[in-house]
Amino acid sequence: MDPKQERIRFGNRLRSVRKQRGLTLSVVAERADMTAGALSQIERGRSGVTVETVVRIAGALGVSTGSLFAEEEWTPQPLRKADRAQIAGSEGYVEDILSRRPDVSFEVFEVRYMPGASDAEKPYIHGDSEEFLLILRGRMKLLLDDEEFILEEGDSIELQTSLPHMVTNLYDGESAALWVISPPTSGRNGQGHSS
Incomplete structure (x- = not known):
């Protein structure tokens, strides 16, 4: 997958999970030891993330890291x-x-x-x-x-x-x-x- 598309997809999923949990950007950013601006850039797909950043964000949300990449409407099919x-x-x-x-x-x-x-x-x-x-x-x-x-x-x-x-x-x-x-x-x- 194109890196830009992947950043956008990840950001959309992150925003969706954060909102499902009723958390603000500021609360998640503080828990993840980052700025709200940096988290906002990630959610909008304008900034990439490292494994370490994803782990901190997942911990702040109380979810597994893999769930931030999961497809919401999953059907059995090969992952290329x-x-x-x-x-x-x-x-x-x-x-x-x-x-x-x-x-x-x-x-x-x-x-x-x-x-x-x-x-x-x-x-x-x-x-x-x-x-x-x-x-x-x-x-x-x-x-x-x-x-x-x-x-x-x-x-x-x-x-x-x-x-x-x-x-x-x-x-x-x-x-x-x-x-x-x-x-x-x-x-x-x-x-x-x-x-």
């Missing part, structure tokens, strides 16, 4: 790669949101990490959900609570989102991972992929 909602993280990773239905019991993300990139500056937690990680390509280090795991293409692990965790790309090229979170979480303590 070119039509995926995509947001960049400030730490050198890009996240494709694969879940499109609002209010589902799980969220799915494909995250691509540049060489040496991590999904956070330090291990983070978000809610108390189940999380599944599958390495699609490359080699990743997972810090999970007090343990370290090296995961290669095809390896997977299940974890609780209430345990501090983060991943780092150890591969000299781009690595990719599939994340599934159930149930979806809103906001997080720290940063990282948008679960």
Whole structure:
């Protein structure tokens, strides 16, 4: 999808969710630690967002990050790669949101990490959900609570989102991972992929 169209679609959905919850721009902006002007620019599709910004806004609204990209009138049909909602993280990773239905019991993300990139500056937690990680390509280090795991293409692990965790790309090229979170979480303590 064209980045400008995606910004407009995201902004419209964000405004819709905010109004459904009866919240003003000022209240959501304050909760998300940003200015009302910046939030207004995002809602009007005039400004893009990073993963970290989406996470803060979702937390301020009390919704999952994926729900801000969900289609309100969803019908079963393929999601083409070119039509995926995509947001960049400030730490050198890009996240494709694969879940499109609002209010589902799980969220799915494909995250691509540049060489040496991590999904956070330090291990983070978000809610108390189940999380599944599958390495699609490359080699990743997972810090999970007090343990370290090296995961290669095809390896997977299940974890609780209430345990501090983060991943780092150890591969000299781009690595990719599939994340599934159930149930979806809103906001997080720290940063990282948008679960």
